[in-house]
Amino acid sequence: MKQMKTALEFNITQRMPGTLARAGVIKTPHGDIETPAFIVGGTKATVKALTPEQVTDLGGQSILANTYHLMLRPGADIVKAAGGLGKFMNYSGPTFTDSGGFQVFSLGVAYKKGIDAVAHTEKGDASQATKSAEQLVKITEKGAHFRSHLDGQKLLMTPESSMELQHAIGADIHMAFDECPAPLAPPYYLIEAVDRTHAWAERCLARHQELNTEHAKVNEPLQALYGVVQGARDEKLRRGSATFLGKRDFDGYGLGGVFEPGEIPTVVKWMNETLPEGKPRHLLGMGSQPADLFLGVEYGVDTFDCVAPTRQARNGALYTYDGRINITNVKYKADFTPIDAECDCYTCQGYTKAYLNHLFKSDEILASTLASIHNERFVVRTVDLIRESLKDGSFYDYKKQFLTRYYGDTLPAGVTLG
Amino acid sequence: MKQMKTALEFNITQRMPGTLARAGVIKTPHGDIETPAFIVGGTKATVKALTPEQVTDLGGQSILANTYHLMLRPGADIVKAAGGLGKFMNYSGPTFTDSGGFQVFSLGVAYKKGIDAVAHTEKGDASQATKSAEQLVKITEKGAHFRSHLDGQKLLMTPESSMELQHAIGADIHMAFDECPAPLAPPYYLIEAVDRTHAWAERCLARHQELNTEHAKVNEPLQALYGVVQGARDEKLRRGSATFLGKRDFDGYGLGGVFEPGEIPTVVKWMNETLPEGKPRHLLGMGSQPADLFLGVEYGVDTFDCVAPTRQARNGALYTYDGRINITNVKYKADFTPIDAECDCYTCQGYTKAYLNHLFKSDEILASTLASIHNERFVVRTVDLIRESLKDGSFYDYKKQFLTRYYGDTLPAGVTLG
Numbered sequence: 001m002k003q004m005k006t007a008l009e010f011n012i013t014q015r016m017p018g019t020l021a022r023a024g025v026i027k028t029p030h031g032d033i034e035t036p037a038f039i040v041g042g043t044k045a046t047v048k049a050l051t052p053e054q055v056t057d058l059g060g061q062s063i064l065a066n067t068y069h070l071m072l073r074p075g076a077d078i079v080k081a082a083g084g085l086g087k088f089m090n091y092s093g094p095t096f097t098d099s100g101g102f103q104v105f106s107l108g109v110a111y112k113k114g115i116d117a118v119a120h121t122e123k124g125d126a127s128q129a130t131k132s133a134e135q136l137v138k139i140t141e142k143g144a145h146f147r148s149h150l151d152g153q154k155l156l157m158t159p160e161s162s163m164e165l166q167h168a169i170g171a172d173i174h175m176a177f178d179e180c181p182a183p184l185a186p187p188y189y190l191i192e193a194v195d196r197t198h199a200w201a202e203r204c205l206a207r208h209q210e211l212n213t214e215h216a217k218v219n220e221p222l223q224a225l226y227g228v229v230q231g232a233r234d235e236k237l238r239r240g241s242a243t244f245l246g247k248r249d250f251d252g253y254g255l256g257g258v259f260e261p262g263e264i265p266t267v268v269k270w271m272n273e274t275l276p277e278g279k280p281r282h283l284l285g286m287g288s289q290p291a292d293l294f295l296g297v298e299y300g301v302d303t304f305d306c307v308a309p310t311r312q313a314r315n316g317a318l319y320t321y322d323g324r325i326n327i328t329n330v331k332y333k334a335d336f337t338p339i340d341a342e343c344d345c346y347t348c349q350g351y352t353k354a355y356l357n358h359l360f361k362s363d364e365i366l367a368s369t370l371a372s373i374h375n376e377r378f379v380v381r382t383v384d385l386i387r388e389s390l391k392d393g394s395f396y397d398y399k400k401q402f403l404t405r406y407y408g409d410t411l412p413a414g415v416t417l418g
Numbered sequence: 419m420k421q422m423k424t425a426l427e428f429n430i431t432q433r434m435p436g437t438l439a440r441a442g443v444i445k446t447p448h449g450d451i452e453t454p455a456f457i458v459g460g461t462k463a464t465v466k467a468l469t470p471e472q473v474t475d476l477g478g479q480s481i482l483a484n485t486y487h488l489m490l491r492p493g494a495d496i497v498k499a500a501g502g503l504g505k506f507m508n509y510s511g512p513t514f515t516d517s518g519g520f521q522v523f524s525l526g527v528a529y530k531k532g533i534d535a536v537a538h539t540e541k542g543d544a545s546q547a548t549k550s551a552e553q554l555v556k557i558t559e560k561g562a563h564f565r566s567h568l569d570g571q572k573l574l575m576t577p578e579s580s581m582e583l584q585h586a587i588g589a590d591i592h593m594a595f596d597e598c599p600a601p602l603a604p605p606y607y608l609i610e611a612v613d614r615t616h617a618w619a620e621r622c623l624a625r626h627q628e629l630n631t632e633h634a635k636v637n638e639p640l641q642a643l644y645g646v647v648q649g650a651r652d653e654k655l656r657r658g659s660a661t662f663l664g665k666r667d668f669d670g671y672g673l674g675g676v677f678e679p680g681e682i683p684t685v686v687k688w689m690n691e692t693l694p695e696g697k698p699r700h701l702l703g704m705g706s707q708p709a710d711l712f713l714g715v716e717y718g719v720d721t722f723d724c725v726a727p728t729r730q731a732r733n734g735a736l737y738t739y740d741g742r743i744n745i746t747n748v749k750y751k752a753d754f755t756p757i758d759a760e761c762d763c764y765t766c767q768g769y770t771k772a773y774l775n776h777l778f779k780s781d782e783i784l785a786s787t788l789a790s791i792h793n794e795r796f797v798v799r800t801v802d803l804i805r806e807s808l809k810d811g812s813f814y815d816y817k818k819q820f821l822t823r824y825y826g827d828t829l830p831a832g833v834t835l836g
Contacts, residue, residue, distance in 0.1 A: 045773075046784045048783055049787075051784065051788075073779060074751060074775070074779070078751065078752055078772060082754055082770065088770075089773065090769055090773070333492060334499060336499065350508040352500065354492065354499075354500060355500070355508070359464060362462050362464075362491055364462060364464050364466065365466055365467040366465075366468070368783050369467075369783070370469075
């Protein structure tokens with residue numbers, strides 16, 4: 001582990017003129033992350049179906065685990081006693097944890113209704129967007145009162161306890177505990193939620209700095225904290241939140257509450273135009289489709305995370321440069337070509353669609369492993385190539401060629417090729 | 419692939435005086451197998467939860483797949499079109515297929531009753547040992563009439579079709595199609611089943627030789643065929659079967675219908691004393707516990723196969739030199755030591771019991787992978803060390819030390835340390 005005087009260093013090495021896009025390097029005590037980068041989802045201290053070596057081999061530079069899930073099982077004390085997240089899961093690279101804030105949303109107002117019902121105008125219902133009859137979370141100024149989704153046990157997560165849990169888990173980069181309101185919630189509620197997120201952010205920062213002081217005393221590496229910007233689809237709230245948090249001594253920023261690629265040219269732009277330019281920005285929980293990645297980088301995102309590539313892989317939905325395919329389709333039964341002939345992943349180098357079709361039809365575990373390697377590599381590589389395109393000035397050509405081929409004539413709403 | 423003039427060569431390099439034990443090398447077109455060896459179970463053209471590289475890394479020298487399962491899904495024609503079993507599953511080492519004969523037993527008389535009910539004197543019922551109300555197999559001289567366990571489709575497997583399927587699947591070593599009778603079946607039925615197995619063996623050999631002649635014409639490597647010896651627990655039948663098959667031009671022999679380690683010093687001894695010494699012998703479907711392996715080698719077995727190590731691994735039952743443990747036990751929640759400190763496997767080198775306990779409790783796929791690597795390595799390594807002990811004369815010391823430690827005072831019935 002490198003001894004660093006600060007928790008994190010970020011150096012921008014390249015900018016794309018006239019845009020918010022940049023390339024750079026995030027330095028952590030467990031190594032560097034070349035940005036833009038896709039951070040691999042490792043929710044419960046494991047990237048589902050993959051060994052850490054498989055994650056590294058597919059180009060993964062870093063893993064993001066989830067504080068709420070690890071708090072419930074095995075418990076942050078166990079992860080701490082193991083020597084921290086990296087040692088526990090046998091991964092030596094840089095690690096992130098999210099704060100538990102997204103679970104305030106998914107187990108709260110979105111519980112059993114799904115995200116669409118509270119996030120998407122056409123499908124949603126604003127009257128449902130502040131509370132849910134069955135929700136497992138109640139929010140007060142103090143924090144979020146949870147019921148464990150595992151055993152119903154009552155739990156309270158506060159900004160302070162989130163920091164204590166994240167320091168026990170010991171990832172390199174932590175997220176402040178925030179409230180992610182439903183985008184369809186009424187304006188009064190969005191203002192209230194942003195104010196609460198700001199108050200919580202200051203409490204997080206204070207507790208985090210105390211915990212870092214304790215690390216410094218015993219010569220342990222410092223840990224980094226990102227403030228999380230909220231504000232739904234309201235420009236004033238988003239810019240206000242970025243201004244408020246931008247003035248505080250965070251090491252970087254999480255961009256929360258963005259749900260669709262079409263929001264990136266507005267919501268993400270508002271935040272990244274306002275945040276201090278020299279600090280890294282992480283788009284929380286987004287990156288399951290190429291439009292997220294291209295628009296995210298274009299509008300100033302440095303890192304992404306999303307569990308969709310492995311979740312979709314386990315369902316047999318595989319990414320190709322010509323769009324997504326379902327490998328369980330009978331038409332692949334005797335198709336002895338790789339998932340994508342242009343893919344350089346382990347799976348595409350050694351296995352055919354026919355074999356994957358067989359593994360999925362037979363409910364074999366190796367199906368999940370091979371499919372996850374492929375999808376994860378597809379996303380990681382796409383971001384890596386976007387990074388290269390920033391350096392050689394070919395970003396817009398690459399974006400146009402990639403998105404045209406992937407989506408055909410059906411670009412996601414709000415996404416343009418320009 | 420090596421061009422060989424014969425389908426298989428077997429060279430005995432070492433014998434243990436006064437016993438049937440020997441060490442040697444089986445040469446196949448896809449490489450050598452140092453014997454005694456544990457052949458890794460790859461039933462449906464995949465070693466469950468493992469990549470082929472993980473199989474090789476844990477010391478696996480060869481894989482055994484199952485003709486009945488591959489016939490149903492994806493179909494032998496698909497495996498053939500893929501270039502054969504090895505190419506289909508991306509495994510470059512030597513491969514075996516079994517004949518489908520064991521499914522005559524498991525989907526026949528043992529169907530829905532389990533093996534115990536028709537194999538074990540104390541637990542079994544001889545009146546149940548020739549047929550079952552629900553069985554999916556009917557046996558005639560022609561062959562075995564199956565109903566697919568997947569979709570109920572009617573199928574007929576004959577000695578000839580088993581050979582055609584195995585040549586299409588294209589493993590290096592095939593097994594003759596046999597009938598494995600329930601050990602508790604009455605004497606008249608055992609005689610009938612052995613006679614049928616012999617008649618089928620001759621038909622298998624004839625069809626196999628025709629198919630090999632076709633391979634030779636187009637310069638394809640020859641494939642090897644093992645005759646399968648049956649005869650339950652009857653010395654006269656076992657020796658008679660070994661004599662009958664021993665005179666035929668098989669490349670080696672499968673030892674079928676052995677269910678417990680306590681049978682090895684009798685049943686396996688009778689067969690191996692009678693079979694031609696210079697041909698390899700494979701103990702079919704046994705090797706889930708150390709007593710199987712030590713007694714098997716002592717009584718002249720060259721190769722073993724068994725799916726139990728990976729099946730038990732997926733259930734959290736992990737092998738240690740001090741016996742089997744259940745990793746889901748709460749006592750391992752904060753145990754930061756490896757599964758077995760003396761194990762050299764990938765899992766024990768990088769992961770703790772606490773982490774495995776967490777993965778199992780969280781239903782994570784990586785649990786199956788890490789546990790399977792460990793159990794499979796444990797068995798492969800045990801056989802490898804038995805092979806070394808034959809070479810340096812320490813076999814009995816190693817056997818006594820290993821079995822005493824593993825079983826404590828409760829050796830399996832019929833197993834002695836001498």
